[in-house]
Amino acid sequence: MHDLSALYAKAVLTAPLRRGDRLPVGEQVSEVDVDADHLADYARVCGFGLRDELPITYxxxxxxxxxxxxxxxxxxPFPLVGLVHVTNVIHRERPLLVTERLTQRVRLANLRPHPKGRQFDVVTETSAGGEVVWREISTYLRRGPSTSDAAAPGLEEVDAGEPxxxxxxxxxxxxxxAAVSGDRNPIHLRALPAKAFGFPRAIAHGMWSKARCLAAFAERLPDRxxxxxxxxxxxxxxxxxxxxVRAHHDGRxxxxxxxSGKPHLLGAVR
Structure with a gap:
């Protein structure tokens, strides 16, 4: 996993200078070979078993x-630290294999109002053999003045049943x-920086929560x-x-x- 310490330091130092209402144009591209040791570490942290197929969140x-x-x-335009991950959608055409060489493309898109500020998407496409087989849209919130007529992203009704x-x-x-993902946002690491952003103590990464839930029924996920x-x-x-988790006619x-019954995460597989 890449060491992102320098980029996080840059994010902290440049935070007071960031402002504007446009996202950068362009994309980042990378060729990736899966490292078996890193994959094993990720699987261990998130609860997946080791298989020839990559975990859907990997x-x-x-x-x-x-x-x-x-x-x-x-x-x-926004400080990196303090952004709130509000939704994540992954579309998989088929499982990716450990042995496949992957091409990943990432871009930012769709800056728009949110009831609690502004939101935007991080759009990722992962290709294997020249074909896009995995797509992701992560939506982040930058807190700020509310916009009453804006729509918040999120699921409609979720019926997961009893625990x-x-x-x-x-x-x-x-x-x-953080060690396996590279996401070293300080609100996930220690209580003191988390308290600076209004949390009583460090909080779990949203994508760890999603991965941990999917690991519980990973072998029952449809290929597509x-x-x-x-x-x-x-x-x-x-x-x-x-x-x-509850199965329905069209998914889970x-x-x-x-x-106390309040949701940390709501999810649907279709």
């Missing part, structure tokens, strides 16, 4: 350095996921599918959470819930 961490480069470019499992999420989950999640209530570390709904 291309996200492979492309994350490209996203950070775009969001630390001089033209990017089927209870998980203990250790205090070091943010640090362990779309998996959408909405990140709701931040997941403080450590925590005890309930997991619920799932949820990660606090012990």
């Amino acid at each position: 291309p996200h961490v492979l492309s994350f350095p490209l996203s950070v480069r775009l969001m630390t470019a001089r033209e990017f 089927t499992a209870t998980w203990r999420v250790p205090a070091d989950t943010g640090r362990r996921y 599918c779309a998996v959408e999640v909405a990140f709701r209530k931040p997941l403080p570390l450590p925590s005890t959470v309930d997991f619920a 709904d799932f949820a990660l819930l606090s012990r």
Whole structure:
């Protein structure tokens, strides 16, 4: 995994200078060969078994350095630290194999109002053999003045049923996921920087939560599918959470819930 420390330092130093209402034009491109050791570390942190097929969320961490480069470019209008990941949608045409060489392209798109500020998309395409087989749209929020007529992204009704499992999420989950993903946003690592952004203690990465949920039924995912999640209530570390999943005629709904029943994450597989 790439060391992104220099880019995060740049993000902190340039944060006071960032302003504007346009996203950078262009894309970042990378050729990727899967590292078996890194894949094993990722699988261990997120709860996946080791198979010839890549976990459906794994291309996200492979492309994350490209996203950070775009969001630390001089033209990017917002401070990187403080952006809120609000939704993530992955479309998979077929499973990717460990042995395949991948091409990844990442761009920023669709800056628009949000009820709590402004939102934009990080769009990623992953190709194998010259064919795009994995697509992702991650939507981020930059908090600011509200826009009453703006639409917030998110799922419609999710019916995940009653909890089927209870998980203990250790205090070091943010640090362990940061080590395999490269996402070293300080709100996920230590309580002190998290408190500076209004959290009582460090919070789990949204994409760890999505991966951990999908790992619970990874072998039952269709080869061709779309998996959408909405990140709701931040997941403080450590925590005890309930997991619920229910099959429907056209897929599955799932949820990660606090012990009081409030959703940390709502998801659907179609």
